[in-house]
Amino acid sequence: MSRTRDIRSADSPPAPPASAPDPQRVALLLRPPLLVGAAALGGARVARGIASLFAGTLLRAINRQSERGAVAEQMFNIGNRSLFFVAVTLGFIALVSVFQVCLQLNRVTGDLSKVGLELIKLMVHESAPSLTAMMLATRVGAGIAAEIGSMVVTEQVDALRMSGVDPVSYLILPRFLACLLMTPVLAVFAFGVALGSGTAMAYVAFGVNPSIFVDFSAVTAADVGIGVVKCFCFGAAIPVVSGYCGLTTFGGSEGVGAATTRAVINASLAVLALDLLLTVAGFMLFPPSAA
Amino acid sequence: MIRFSRVSKAFRDPLLVDVDLDIESGAIWGLIGPGAGGKSVLLKIAAGLMRPDAGRVEIAGRDITGDDETALAQTRERIGMLFQNNALFDFMTVLDNVAFPLRRRGVADDEAEARAEKRLRAVGLAGSEHKMPSELSGGMQKRVGLARASVADPEVVIYDEPTAGLDPVTTSKIYDLLREDHEASKPTTIVVSSDVDALLSFAPRVALLEGGVLRYDGDAAAIAESDDAVVRQFVTGSLEGPL
Numbered sequence: 001m002s003r004t005r006d007i008r009s010a011d012s013p014p015a016p017p018a019s020a021p022d023p024q025r026v027a028l029l030l031r032p033p034l035l036v037g038a039a040a041l042g043g044a045r046v047a048r049g050i051a052s053l054f055a056g057t058l059l060r061a062i063n064r065q066s067e068r069g070a071v072a073e074q075m076f077n078i079g080n081r082s083l084f085f086v087a088v089t090l091g092f093i094a095l096v097s098v099f100q101v102c103l104q105l106n107r108v109t110g111d112l113s114k115v116g117l118e119l120i121k122l123m124v125h126e127s128a129p130s131l132t133a134m135m136l137a138t139r140v141g142a143g144i145a146a147e148i149g150s151m152v153v154t155e156q157v158d159a160l161r162m163s164g165v166d167p168v169s170y171l172i173l174p175r176f177l178a179c180l181l182m183t184p185v186l187a188v189f190a191f192g193v194a195l196g197s198g199t200a201m202a203y204v205a206f207g208v209n210p211s212i213f214v215d216f217s218a219v220t221a222a223d224v225g226i227g228v229v230k231c232f233c234f235g236a237a238i239p240v241v242s243g244y245c246g247l248t249t250f251g252g253s254e255g256v257g258a259a260t261t262r263a264v265i266n267a268s269l270a271v272l273a274l275d276l277l278l279t280v281a282g283f284m285l286f287p288p289s290a291a
Numbered sequence: 292m293i294r295f296s297r298v299s300k301a302f303r304d305p306l307l308v309d310v311d312l313d314i315e316s317g318a319i320w321g322l323i324g325p326g327a328g329g330k331s332v333l334l335k336i337a338a339g340l341m342r343p344d345a346g347r348v349e350i351a352g353r354d355i356t357g358d359d360e361t362a363l364a365q366t367r368e369r370i371g372m373l374f375q376n377n378a379l380f381d382f383m384t385v386l387d388n389v390a391f392p393l394r395r396r397g398v399a400d401d402e403a404e405a406r407a408e409k410r411l412r413a414v415g416l417a418g419s420e421h422k423m424p425s426e427l428s429g430g431m432q433k434r435v436g437l438a439r440a441s442v443a444d445p446e447v448v449i450y451d452e453p454t455a456g457l458d459p460v461t462t463s464k465i466y467d468l469l470r471e472d473h474e475a476s477k478p479t480t481i482v483v484s485s486d487v488d489a490l491l492s493f494a495p496r497v498a499l500l501e502g503g504v505l506r507y508d509g510d511a512a513a514i515a516e517s518d519d520a521v522v523r524q525f526v527t528g529s530l531e532g533p534l
């Protein structure tokens with residue numbers, strides 16, 4: 001101990017003791033964990049806010065605190081806004097996937113008779129609900145957040161509250177009910193379009209007879225059930241997540257833009273997370289071997 | 292009656308600091324003060340739209356400090372408010388905007404429309420009933436907001452800048468209208484305005500909010516003789532002084 005000290009003092013000017021940390025470096029080191037912590041806290045707060053908005057919306061739905069006219073108007077809005085968009089997207093995805101699958105299969109086995117069978121099964125329990133919901137998350141989610149967000153920043157929401165109007169009943173609930181009802185409808189429509197374009201591609205490019213391609217025999221009741229449950233869950237999540245982003249808007253038009261972006265990202269993430277969760281749950285409830 | 296006891300509110304910085312306030316029922320109370328001083332925030336707290344961080348708020352004999360949203364909504368039904376930026380519903384016609392508070396209070400459709408039309412005539416907007424708010428000039432939008440704030444004969448009316456952006460003649464007309472309304476049903480009336488002279492001649496009692504506190508709260512006629520140099524400077528608009 002004492003020797004070390006001696007050497008130091010003799011050799012060179014006293015170096016700063018190794019144990020005294022440089023505050024700037026410590027701050028730099030602490031930054032990433034602090035940022036992660038803040039992000040996690042923020043995420044937890046948002047999740048709690050969304051959960052409580054969801055519970056509030058459900059409660060109001062049960063108490064029937066919504067006007068039929070408002071729901072019908074929103075159904076028209078959501079359906080109308082998304083019909084073309086969903087049709088084009090799902091139609092093209094089916095075209096491309098049938099083309100790719102047939103091309104690969106042609107090289108491996110040359111037997112294209114099962115392509116339609118598998119594609120239809122996959123579409124029923126997975127692609128039609130989730131791809132439709134992803135499209136709705138962008139199209140409808142952005143619309144809901146922008147509409148409600150601009151009402152928040154122009155104090156129209158406060159003006160509603162001055163007239164004894166509950167913003168959740170008036171703004172969120174009709175959109176929630178409309179989206180809940182329209183998502184399955186749009187998914188069925190999307191399924192129809194995708195089936196049509198897939199069948200056409202298989203026939204035109206690979207000569208697969210439509211009577212062979214269109215084969216529902218692999219679709220089980222479980223597939224249909226999972227598909228329907230997914231539609232309802234996505235349809236419930238999108239308006240609540242994007243409505244939350246709208247209601248928590250602050251600042252001017254910049255705030256509305258930020259809320260819209262947040263709504264699209266969060267609603268899409270919610271759809272993906274729910275999709276994974278429901279797929280796993282469906283797999284555990286209805287193991288494929290038993291089917 | 293509206294009573295604040297040691298009400299505080301902060302966003303990034305403290306905005307209201309231990310504000311005490313007592314407005315008796317049926318009085319007219321004017322509030323002036325420099326920009327971003329918290330006047331609009333004070334009004335929103337008085338309307339039950341915003342919660343203070345600390346202190347108690349009483350509206351019409353009811354202590355709303357611990358009220359939940361449902362109870363607050365009931366209290367708010369007795370209050371009418373003109374927002375600084377009007378906050379007109381942009382998805383409704385002018386007539387529907389003004390009839391909205393009535394319909395929400397359960398007034399039948401026909402009667403609500405008739406009363407809204409009458410109110411629009413009173414603010415000089417006959418003929419604009421079926422336009423959308425975006426088709427109106429700024430001053431016209433302000434008058435729609437005025438009509439909507441007072442259409443349901445509330446016990447308390449709160450006006451945030453009722454004459455901003457209006458020409459002097461329309462300003463006089465608006466204050467005449469506020470006076471008539473007040474004589475008719477004696478609502479407690481709170482007005483924030485940056486048009487200090489017009490407000491001083493309208494409101495018998497005024498307060499000045501500066502630095503988070505009410506630096507003056509008393510007789511409008513005596514404000515120019517206040518002991519407080521800040522108050523005197525603000526009222527006279529002089530460049531010399533502490534502000």
Ligand SMILES: Nc1ncnc2c1ncn2[C@@H]1O[C@H](COP(=O)(O)OP(=O)(O)OP(=O)(O)O)[C@@H](O)[C@H]1O
Pocket residue numbers: 302303306324325326327328329330331332333375
């Ligand atoms: N919801 C809010 N969130 C964050 N800050 C806010 C909020 N509302 C008001 N503020 C801030 O409080 C301050 C006072 O705002 P307020 O609108 O009450 O001022 P004011 O006295 O009405 O000003 P003016 O005369 O310009 O209307 C401003 O700096 C504003 O940025």
Ligand SMILES: [Mg+2]
Pocket residue numbers: 330331332375451
């Ligand atoms: Mg203001």
